[in-house]
Amino acid sequence: MTPVNTFESELAIIGTGLAGMAAAYFSQSLGIRTAQIGVSSSAIYASGYLDLLGVHPVERRQQWTDPFSGIEALVRDAPFHPYARLTRAEIQQALDGFLGFLSGMGLPYERREGVNSFVITPVGTLKPTYAVPESMWAGAVACEKKHPCLIVDFWGLKGFSAIQITQMLSPWPGLRPARIPFPAVGPSVDLYPEQMARSLEIEKNRVRLAEDIRPHLMDAQAVGLPAVLGIYKSAAVRAHLEGLLGVPVFEIPTIPPSLPGFRLKERFETEIARKGVRLFAQKRVLKVETENRKGFVLSVGDQATGEIQDMVRARGVILAGGRFLGMGLRAGRKAIIEPLFGLPVFQPGKRAEWHENDFFNPAGHQINQSGIETDEHFRPLDRSGHPAFENLYAAGSILAHQDWMRQKCGAGLAVATAYAAVRAFMGIKRL
Amino acid sequence: MQTRVLIIGGGATGTGVARDLALRGVECILVDKEDINAGASGANHGLLHSGARYVSRDPEAARECWDENQILKTVAPACIEATGGLFAAVQGDDEGFIADFPGYCEKTGIPCTPVDVQEAREMEPALSERLIAAYAVEDASIDPFKLVLENITEAQSLGCRFLRRMKVVGFEKEKSRIRRVDLENRETGERLAVEVDMVVNASGSWAGQIAALAGASIDLIYSKGTLVITHSRITHRVINRLRRPSDADILVPGGTVSIMGTTSIRMKSLEDIHPTVAEVDRIVEEGAVMIPGLETARYIRAYAGVRPLLGGGGGDDRSASRGFDLVDHAEAGIDNLVTITGGKLTTYRLMAEKTADLVCDRLGISEPCRTRTRPLASHHQTRWTVPGFSPREWFKGHDPEDLLLCECEMVPQSAVDQIIAGFDVFEKKVDLTGIGKRSRIGKGSCQGSFCSVRVAAYLYDRGVASARQGTVDIKTFLNERWKGQRCLLWDSPLIQAELQEAMHCGLFGLELL
Known part of the structure; x- marks a missing residue:
């Protein structure tokens, strides 16, 4: 057995999804000695689009162009929604800060202040989102203006059909599909986005790609491609292609796990460590002990073997482990539990009420309202309704009374609650 | 026409x-x-009865089962796994019934051999320690x-x-x-x-x-029966609870899974037949009396069918002929x-x-029946339903351009092409659900989350899906799978369901379509 070291920190963040990333960023930017532990399995499912609020009320499928008005309506109707604990100023500051962080690590975003964009999904639907990766922005613009556009797909890239996307987006005059072979691979062998992206970081492959696209260009004022335009040099890859083609080029997310999520994970891990956060990547917190109700000792290790490899001592903890996929919550046959702290979990009375008969019921499933209830400082409550610990906070989708998937509010919720939780830990006055 | x-x-x-x-x-x-x-036909145990289950109250049906069991094993071996079966009683089961069982079998002419309890538990280690009697019979599993x-x-x-x-x-x-x-x-x-x-x-x-x-x-009277499929195979043989037919008393292995059931609930209507949480819990809890591992097993799917039983009137549906x-x-x-x-x-x-x-x-046609002796040929087009067939084909050597649309069960584009070619021109529609019925698509660990999108995209590329219909069809397909998932969503199946929802609702917004 290897000796187990103890890392001393002020704040430990459990989870490496969007909420965990945001919490780590805000924490280190306030000069807090931070540790972060998590398996970034869910980050790689991210499409790149950052939602703030898209739909409310979900059962009426009402979509919002102005997300802040949408949030106002939401918190009026759902006073327990985590957004109800935040001011507009806090949400805006959180987003500005986080988008600045992403931009600083080479993943710039575009948005129109206070306005949702409608963006193209891998199956050709449009969804309302707030911040769009720069690499996808020309698509949002072209879609709004209905500019003549070419959508390109590749022999061998499954689950991404330019024909499907163009048919779904009809009527859109001048929107055309084209299928071409992927450069340097030949026709139709199984292609995966990561491998394609690496290949396009080589200049001659981009030249070849542009040559193959050019005959299809005609009157197109922009070209949409699956999100495979480089991993580490994505901005340069796209700029080069745009130069070769003479029109804006934009990415459309592929089905998960897709490149934007992978880029985010890769950049984040490097950048957050560089900024001084001690990141225990691909590790899980296996056990938590509390010290005199003042601090925490986390046993960190490998989930599969149960082997404890590190200890982390922290004065405060932010629980940002997500719901079930992130393993922040665990569902048994009879009840849902929070496995690390044994916190009470708000949930429907019995399993029969967890899910609707119609998977796509716009009203959503009851189970998605389940999660951790907190006080106004995002501190989880115990059974008596008081903060379970002085310095335990929760952020992101583990929070109760929200349905981020139907409301299209996942990123905003993650980033804004992480921001508020970090500031509460520092005792900073609310905005 | x-x-x-x-x-x-x-x-x-x-x-x-x-x-x-x-x-x-x-x-x-x-x-x-x-x-x-x-x-x-699509919502049963996949059990080729030896007839032993019916010996006590319906000897004629029992005898028919035994005759057909032997015929089908001869003419349709590719559809059958001759697993053999056990009837097993545990402490608390009716000892009078246990004592009478071999006599009934003998009278009906159905083979039935007593097995020592210790030996039975060695043959099937999943059986409860509280086993008190066991008989071997000629049950088998059949792929409907x-x-x-x-x-x-x-x-x-x-x-x-x-x-x-x-x-x-x-x-x-x-x-x-x-x-x-x-x-x-x-x-x-x-x-x-x-x-x-x-x-x-x-x-x-x-x-x-x-x-x-x-x-x-x-x-007719309608009797709904619900069954659950385990993630892995629990026993080698068909296991019947040795008692009068009741809930959750048959476990049938099939390929890499086992199927446990059933329930029996009288229905007034045939609309909206689906398994419920209460039925699944009943099957798990009652089944665990005979096979304790069912309490902690991982389940992949539940489904419900309606037995058309003859004759109205009163009495227990289980005793209907x-x-x-x-x-x-x-x-x-x-x-x-x-x-x-x-x-x-x-x-x-x-x-x-x-x-x-x-x-x-x-x-006025005098041609005789030929199905009693003529082998049921194993056709090219039917092979994509068989678990494990696709991967074997794939590893044997394949055309590199024949992409796998379903990566869990390894179903390639060419399988979809073959299936589509078998659809009659009168239908004028290629549906994911129809393709799913004829292949393993949607039946792997992703339960259709990914392959539905890949197949839909392929159908657009082939020109057999158009406008919004091909994308809307993803909803129909996933909702059909959902019927079987929603009452056993805990532990890892719930995680998979959350991922599916994040993708199909969170990203694609299909609930808004």
Whole structure:
């Protein structure tokens, strides 16, 4: 057995999804000695689009162009929604800060202040989102203006059909599909986005790609491609292609796990460590002990073997482990539990009420309202309704009374609650 | 359109009748308002009974089961895994019944061998420590999808046509004969009139509704049964609880999984049949008495079917006859309509034989039945339903351009092409659900989350999906899978469901479509 070291920190963040990333960023930017532990399995499912609020009320499928008005309506109707604990100023500051962080690590975003964009999904639907990766922005613009556009797909890239996307987006005059072979691979062998992206970081492959696209260009004022335009040099890859083609080029997310999520994970891990956060990547917190109700000792290790490899001592903890996929919550046959702290979990009375008969019921499933209830400082409550610990906070989708998937509010919720939780830990006055 | 015999219902019986008639050279058309195995044929245990389950109260049905068990093992070995079976009693089970069981078997002529309790637990370590008696019988598992696809594929190769998603909407009668059957395409609403000499009503639980539409009557009771599929195989053999038939007393292995069931709930209507959380919990808890590992097993799917049981009246549905009924409606004034209903999957061939005999008698055809001895050929098109077939094919060597659309079960584009080619031109629609029924697509660990999108994209590329329909079809397909998932979503299946929702609702926004 290897000796187990103890890392001393002020704040430990459990989870490496969007909420965990945001919490780590805000924490280190306030000069807090931070540790972060998590398996970034869910980050790689991210499409790149950052939602703030898209739909409310979900059962009426009402979509919002102005997300802040949408949030106002939401918190009026759902006073327990985590957004109800935040001011507009806090949400805006959180987003500005986080988008600045992403931009600083080479993943710039575009948005129109206070306005949702409608963006193209891998199956050709449009969804309302707030911040769009720069690499996808020309698509949002072209879609709004209905500019003549070419959508390109590749022999061998499954689950991404330019024909499907163009048919779904009809009527859109001048929107055309084209299928071409992927450069340097030949026709139709199984292609995966990561491998394609690496290949396009080589200049001659981009030249070849542009040559193959050019005959299809005609009157197109922009070209949409699956999100495979480089991993580490994505901005340069796209700029080069745009130069070769003479029109804006934009990415459309592929089905998960897709490149934007992978880029985010890769950049984040490097950048957050560089900024001084001690990141225990691909590790899980296996056990938590509390010290005199003042601090925490986390046993960190490998989930599969149960082997404890590190200890982390922290004065405060932010629980940002997500719901079930992130393993922040665990569902048994009879009840849902929070496995690390044994916190009470708000949930429907019995399993029969967890899910609707119609998977796509716009009203959503009851189970998605389940999660951790907190006080106004995002501190989880115990059974008596008081903060379970002085310095335990929760952020992101583990929070109760929200349905981020139907409301299209996942990123905003993650980033804004992480921001508020970090500031509460520092005792900073609310905005 | 015109045919000698129109068969209504694409389950085991209807496809069995189609094959039987086709082998006798009788021209026929098979129609189903859904697709193959949409009713009880697609929602059962996949159990080829030895007959032992029925020895105490229905010796005739038991005897039929045993005869057909032996015939099918000979003619359809590719659809059957001769697992053998055990009847097992645990502490607290009725000792009188246990003592009488071998006598009943002997009287009915069904093989049954006592097995020492210790030995039984060595044969099947999953059995409870509280086992008190065990008997070995000749049960086996049978793949109802492969079976039905083989039947219809052979019938089609002999000239029978199969029209999916075609609903019978009316019978045009002339005096005491049905002259014409009116069909409606469920997708397009188009009507199709078929002139017929004979009509076979093999619509299972819907037999009463079809008969009523023709002006005849059939008295059926509907008994819903729910089953659950485990993620891995629990026993080598079929395990029956040695007691009077009750909830959750049969565990049937099939390939890499096991199927536990059933429940029995009287239903008034055939609308909206789906398994419930309460039924799943009942099966898990009651099943665990005999097989304790069921309490902690991982489950991948639940499903429910409706048994069409004969005769109304009172009493317990479990004691209603499992025999079948061939009704000649000539007695009620319709000369050319017969209804075949009741019965078991195990006796489907016999039911088809008796029905075809009657039809041929009416049509003045003297060709004998051939299904008793003629092997059920293993067709090219049916192989994609078999677990493990696709991966084996793939590793044997493949065309690198033949991409895998389903990565969990390794189903390539060429499989989808073959399946599409088998659809009748009258349907005018290629649906994901129909492709799913004929392959392992949607049945792997992703439960369709990813392969549905890949197949939909491929159908657009092939030009067989268009406008919004191909994307909307993803919803239909996933909702069909969902019916079987929603009552067993805890632990890892719930995680998979959350991922599916994040993708299909969170990102694609399909709930808004």
